[in-house]
Amino acid sequence: MTHSSHHGAEAPRALHALIVVAHPEPTSFSHAMAQTATAALTGAGHVVEVTDLYAQAFDPVSDRRNFLTTASDARFDQHVEERAAVGGASFAPDLAREMAKLARADLVIFQFPLWWMGMPAIMKGWIDRVFALDFAYGGGRWFDRGRFAGKRAMLSFSVGGPPEAYSTDGIYGPMADIVHPVHHGVLNFVGFTVLEPFVAYGPGRLDLTGRRLLLTEYQAAIAGIAERPALPTVASDDFDRFVRRTAG
Amino acid sequence: MTHSSHHGAEAPRALHALIVVAHPEPTSFSHAMAQTATAALTGAGHVVEVTDLYAQAFDPVSDRRNFLTTASDARFDQHVEERAAVGGASFAPDLAREMAKLARADLVIFQFPLWWMGMPAIMKGWIDRVFALDFAYGGGRWFDRGRFAGKRAMLSFSVGGPPEAYSTDGIYGPMADIVHPVHHGVLNFVGFTVLEPFVAYGPGRLDLTGRRLLLTEYQAAIAGIAERPALPTVASDDFDRFVRRTAG
Numbered sequence: 051m052t053h054s055s056h057h058g059a060e061a062p063r064a065l066h067a068l069i070v071v072a073h074p075e076p077t078s079f080s081h082a083m084a085q086t087a088t089a090a091l092t093g094a095g096h097v098v099e100v101t102d103l104y105a106q107a108f109d110p111v112s113d114r115r116n117f118l119t120t121a122s123d124a125r126f127d128q129h130v131e132e133r134a135a136v137g138g139a140s141f142a143p144d145l146a147r148e149m150a151k152l153a154r155a156d157l158v159i160f161q162f163p164l165w166w167m168g169m170p171a172i173m174k175g176w177i178d179r180v181f182a183l184d185f186a187y188g189g190g191r192w193f194d195r196g197r198f199a200g201k202r203a204m205l206s207f208s209v210g211g212p213p214e215a216y217s218t219d220g221i222y223g224p225m226a227d228i229v230h231p232v233h234h235g236v237l238n239f240v241g242f243t244v245l246e247p248f249v250a251y252g253p254g255r256l257d258l259t260g261r262r263l264l265l266t267e268y269q270a271a272i273a274g275i276a277e278r279p280a281l282p283t284v285a286s287d288d289f290d291r292f293v294r295r296t297a298g
Numbered sequence: 299m300t301h302s303s304h305h306g307a308e309a310p311r312a313l314h315a316l317i318v319v320a321h322p323e324p325t326s327f328s329h330a331m332a333q334t335a336t337a338a339l340t341g342a343g344h345v346v347e348v349t350d351l352y353a354q355a356f357d358p359v360s361d362r363r364n365f366l367t368t369a370s371d372a373r374f375d376q377h378v379e380e381r382a383a384v385g386g387a388s389f390a391p392d393l394a395r396e397m398a399k400l401a402r403a404d405l406v407i408f409q410f411p412l413w414w415m416g417m418p419a420i421m422k423g424w425i426d427r428v429f430a431l432d433f434a435y436g437g438g439r440w441f442d443r444g445r446f447a448g449k450r451a452m453l454s455f456s457v458g459g460p461p462e463a464y465s466t467d468g469i470y471g472p473m474a475d476i477v478h479p480v481h482h483g484v485l486n487f488v489g490f491t492v493l494e495p496f497v498a499y500g501p502g503r504l505d506l507t508g509r510r511l512l513l514t515e516y517q518a519a520i521a522g523i524a525e526r527p528a529l530p531t532v533a534s535d536d537f538d539r540f541v542r543r544t545a546g
Contacts (some may be wrong), residue, residue, distance in 0.1 A: 074361035075374040110358055110419035113322035126323040133336060166425050167483035175419030193469070215540035217377035221441070221532070222483055231476050235415035284469070292463035 068155035072103045072162040079208055079253040079261065081249045084161045086265050087206070090272040099151050103172045108281020109144065116142055116182075129183050136184040157275070158181020158242070159202045167228050177236060186240045193200040193284040201244035202280070204224040204266070205229060208250040216249075225249060233281060244281040313344040316403035320351045320410045320421040326454055327501040327509065330410045334513050335454070336414050338520040351420045357392065358423020364390055364430075377431050384432040396428045405523070406451045408492070415476050425484060434488045441532040444489020450528070451490035453477060454516070456498040464497075473497060481529060493528040 051122070069087055073080035084100065091098045101108075112128065114120055121134040135141045141149065152158065162169050169177075181187070186197050208218065227296040229247055237244045248271050253261055271278065288294060317335055318499065321328035329350075336346045349356075360376065362368055366389070369382040383389045400406065410417050417425075429435070434445050457464065464473040477495060485492045496519050501509055519526065536542060 074376070104359075104361065110423065111352075112418065112420075113352065125325055133345030152374075165360075166422070166429065167479035168422060170360065171419040171426050172360075174414070174416060174422045175358065177414050178419050181414065211540060217541070219542040219544075221534075221537045221540055221542075223478075227475065228479050228483065230471075231415035231479065235470055235476065247487055264512070286469075289469045292459060292469050293465070294467040294469075296467075 052119070059070050059200050065091070065156045066154050067091050067096055067098045067157040067159065068101065068151050069159045069161055070099060070101045070103065070176060072170045072176075076105070076164075079250065080161055080163055080261040082261075082265060083208075083250065083268055084159075086269050087159055087272045090269050094273065095156075098264065099155070100149060101148060101176070102139060103176060106144075106199070108148075108172055108176060110172045112175060112178040116145055116179055118142055132182040133184050133188075136182065137222060141182070142176050145179055145182075148176065149182070149185060152186075154248065158201070159206055160203070161206045162208075164207045164209045164228075167222075172286065181236070181240060187220065190286075191241070193241065193286045195286050199241035201242055202245055202275075203237045204275075205232065205247040206250075208253050210252060210254065213249075213251050233294070234284070238281065238284055243283060245275070245278045246280070311420065313339070313404045314402050315339050315344055315405040315407065316347045316349065316399050317344045317346060317407045317409060318351065318421065318424060320418045320424075322352050324353070326411075327498065328409055328411055330509075330513060331454060331456075331498065331516055332407075334517050335407055335409070335520045338517050345431060347403070349396060349399060349424070351424060354392075355402045356396075356420055356424060358426065359517075360418045360426040362425060364393055364427050366390055380430040381436075382431050384430065389430070393427055393430075396424065397430070397433060400434075401489060404449050406449070407454055408451070409454045410456075412455045412457045414475075415470075417480070429484070429488060438534075439489070440487055441489065441534045443534050444487065447488055447489035450493055450523075452493040452523075452526070453480065453495040454498075455495065456501050458502065461497075461499050482532070485531065486532055491525045492532060493523070494528070 067087075069084050071080060071084040075081070083104075088098045088100060088142055090242065103110075114126055114131075115127070117131050117135050120126070122130060160169070160173065162173050168174065191197050211220075211222065214220050216222050216228065218224055222228065225247075233244045248268055250264055252267070253264060256264065310421065315335075317332050319328060319332040323329070330537055332348065332350075336348060339346045351358075357363065362374055364376070365379050365383050367386075367543075368374070368379055370378060406416070408421065410421050416422065439445050459468075459470065462468050464470050470476065473495075481492045496516055498512055498516070501512060504512065
């Protein structure tokens with residue numbers, strides 16, 4: 051396979067991918083999707099690391115536990131502690147490990163069931179704790195100048211309802227509106243190029259054949275990830291720090 | 299005070315309020331806001347319960363731990379287990395307590411710092427675990443026919459940036475877009491009338507006088523909560539289950 055070769059003149063560079071998966075049941079469709087992506091990426095010669103949040107018993111609660119030592123014993127200010135920890139490398143080991151995985155990833159895939167229009171808490175807490183000030187953002191490094199500029203991220207998630215429910219005329223409204231805060235305010239903010247999400251609609255209502263077909267579609271999406279459409283990036287220079295520049 | 303009277307002919311009915319607060323630092327502005335709301339509501343004769351998620355060491359991870367016993371030992375399906383638990387009252391004690399608080403509340407206030415455009419994981423997990431199938435929704439009970447129809451909910455949160463950053467020309471985009479998934483897909487979905495959120499912009503950049511002024515504004519907002527504007531409710535009957543009915 052030319053795609054797995056590191057030597058072919060036209061072969062794409064091997065990616066370092068991180069798949070973060072959050073589902074309490076190892077036989078869930080979410081885990082099947084994570085396994086499908088892992089197989090497709092490794093088969094194409096890429097390197098894959100997996101953060102299986104439930105299997106790791108990842109603790110999503112952000113507070114003093116994020117740090118081995120705290121700069122201030124009196125009042126807990128997470129930003130102060132994060133700045134100190136980045137300087138002195140005193141993040142708790144569970145965070146330091148995840149930060150290292152994130153730092154070496156060219157592609158990050160978030161695999162989860164959409165719970166209450168968002169990530170399960172165990173995954174939201176991974177972001178709350180791992181995306182620390184002066185590690186993931188800070189010092190004017192945001193959007194196109196962000197820490198992860200040039201790297202790609204994609205949400206891959208399952209929902210209970212059919213596609214129509216997540217449309218302009220659907221009772222939940224457009225899917226783009228549901229993922230907007232995470233796409234724009236989390237992933238774009240720290241610099242990622244955000245790929246079009248892969249949404250698995252109602253895998254629980256499909257039979258085995260239907261679920262296999264959906265996994266095959268996902269496999270194809272991963273195989274074609276180099277060409278997957280992305281959201282437009284946000285140019286920091288279009289803004290005077292917080293507000294869009296006007297011609298006047 | 300006529301507002302605190304249970305006997306005056308024109309006195310409003312005493313409310314049962316639940317304030318859910320998530321901040322790791324007890325001296326934080328979030329806790330000051332929760333205390334301000336508690337004082338304003340009890341002073342007006344209302345009953346207030348507080349769920350202090352960090353103080354309670356609430357566990358936000360949703361899985362088998364939600365249940366005292368599980369219907370199936372083989373494959374974990376949270377919906378199956380939630381249906382069984384509602385029937386047999388076998389939710390774990392930490393969830394049963396929170397469900398009881400939620401069930402008796404006429405007004406629920408979520409008090410938190412906006413982290414990565416959403417609730418801290420400890421609060422997202424409170425929703426993931428407490429808003430169980432057949433307790434908070436299910437059987438066609440959603441939006442205006444939802445379990446909590448006739449009750450009110452409000453987000454009250456702090457952000458780091460100024461108001462302009464969360465506008466149409468702001469780098470984060472309109473605040474309404476940021477809160478939309480929670481407003482529509484969580485709170486409206488389970489039936490709550492969603493009040494206009496109270497947003498504390500950059501309390502960390504204010505001096506003591508500025509922070510006190512902001513708390514006074516919040517006190518006034520709580521005092522006027524009966525007249526606080528709400529989002530339009532969603533009429534289930536406008537939809538054929540998932541998609542808007544058309545004249546055709």
